[in-house]
Amino acid sequence: MHETMVAQSLIEKIEAEAAKQKAKPVSAKMSCGVFDALNDEAMQLAMEAIGKGTVCEGMKLEIEHKPIKAECKKCQNIFDYDLVKASCPACGGDRLTLQPDVGLILEEIEFEKE
Amino acid sequence: MYKFKVEERILSTNEEYAASNRELLAGKNKLCLNVISSPGSGKTTILARTIADLKGRMKVGVIEGDIQTDIDAQRIKAAGAKAIQINTDGACHLSAAQISKALKKLPIDKLDLLVIENVGNLICPSVFELGENCKIVVLSVAEGDDKCAKYPSTFARAAAILINKIDLLGTKHIDFNIKRVRKDIRKVNEDAQIFEVSAKTGQGMAEWYDWLAKSVGDPTSV
Numbered sequence: 001m002h003e004t005m006v007a008q009s010l011i012e013k014i015e016a017e018a019a020k021q022k023a024k025p026v027s028a029k030m031s032c033g034v035f036d037a038l039n040d041e042a043m044q045l046a047m048e049a050i051g052k053g054t055v056c057e058g059m060k061l062e063i064e065h066k067p068i069k070a071e072c073k074k075c076q077n078i079f080d081y082d083l084v085k086a087s088c089p090a091c092g093g094d095r096l097t098l099q100p101d102v103g104l105i106l107e108e109i110e111f112e113k114e
Numbered sequence: 115m116y117k118f119k120v121e122e123r124i125l126s127t128n129e130e131y132a133a134s135n136r137e138l139l140a141g142k143n144k145l146c147l148n149v150i151s152s153p154g155s156g157k158t159t160i161l162a163r164t165i166a167d168l169k170g171r172m173k174v175g176v177i178e179g180d181i182q183t184d185i186d187a188q189r190i191k192a193a194g195a196k197a198i199q200i201n202t203d204g205a206c207h208l209s210a211a212q213i214s215k216a217l218k219k220l221p222i223d224k225l226d227l228l229v230i231e232n233v234g235n236l237i238c239p240s241v242f243e244l245g246e247n248c249k250i251v252v253l254s255v256a257e258g259d260d261k262c263a264k265y266p267s268t269f270a271r272a273a274a275i276l277i278n279k280i281d282l283l284g285t286k287h288i289d290f291n292i293k294r295v296r297k298d299i300r301k302v303n304e305d306a307q308i309f310e311v312s313a314k315t316g317q318g319m320a321e322w323y324d325w326l327a328k329s330v331g332d333p334t335s336v
Contacts, residue, residue, distance in 0.1 A: 002206065002207060002242070005205070006125070009124050009125055009128070012127075013120070013124065013126075017120065021118065026115060035240070036241055036267070037238075037241065083266055083302075086302075094301065095304075096304075097304060098270065098303075101270075105124065107119070107120060107121060108119050108120055109118050109120060110117050110118075111117075111118055113116075
């Protein structure tokens with residue numbers, strides 16, 4: 001549901017940079033954390049719909065999902081947290097400390113000079 | 115063709131409004147809570163009861179968020195607190211810009227506590243910062259005990275979780291495993307305070323009020 005607002009904000013940022021660069025964005029790369037609950041398909045659909053008529057029309061979007069790191073309180077192992085397993089892959093412990101989630105980041109834009 | 119590094123937060127505009135809201139409230143040392151839950155969990159009933167029970171001890175101001183109607187703002191006003199209603203006309207969560215506008219309509223200096231009751235939704239509100247000190251999640255026993263497993267992002271970000279409608283436990287109408295819920299919460303959130311309450315009967319509300327009083331006294335502690 002919130003993919004629409006994320007897409008809106010993303011397109012505004014890319015439009016602003018495209019105007020500065022006086023170039024057309026061909027593709028963009030973004031990253032998101034586990035707890036941002038971002039659905040790729042919904043995001044691509046939102047980008048397509050909202051990007052129509054803007055400089056982002058036809059632009060490709062790559063979405064990288066970054067895992068959350070967790071530390072096992074029992075054996076201090078640091079690993080990529082799996083929401084389903086929710087336990088340490090080394091010792092099976094389920095008392096974990098989760099590190100802060102990364103959030104929604106616009107990483108880079110690929111431009112083509114007009 | 116060339117690549118241009120940006121490395122900027124996509125929701126930075128919302129986050130800038132949130133930061134300015136946070137700064138305004140911190141400057142006046144006022145606690146602000148962002149209350150999140152699915153529709154029908156009992157957020158407004160909990161708030162109305164809290165306001166009524168703490169009358170004379172705590173002045174509360176509420177910013178209500180709903181897609182339509184001012185039903186909730188009316189309930190809060192009837193309970194004895196100032197309330198501002200925001201209608202999002204379709205948006206499934208409140209934004210920091212909306213809160214910024216609403217804060218101008220509240221007598222913040224005269225309040226002890228500011229509460230934002232977000233649009234009923236267990237997913238999106240937790241992604242959009244509003245300038246609150248912390249998020250409070252309400253889960254009712256009538257919703258099933260798998261909600262934390264299904265919507266971990268919201269529960270992971272809560273400072274306190276109120277499990278509401280406990281007056282229904284033990285009846286033939288409700289299957290709800292509280293132990294399972296507590297375990298699922300701890301998997302994603304080791305620090306959250308968990309309160310088992312009934313806004314209807316008042317059971318468990320005293321512990322919630324104690325936490326509120328402590329947090330109002332020191333907003334940076336949450």
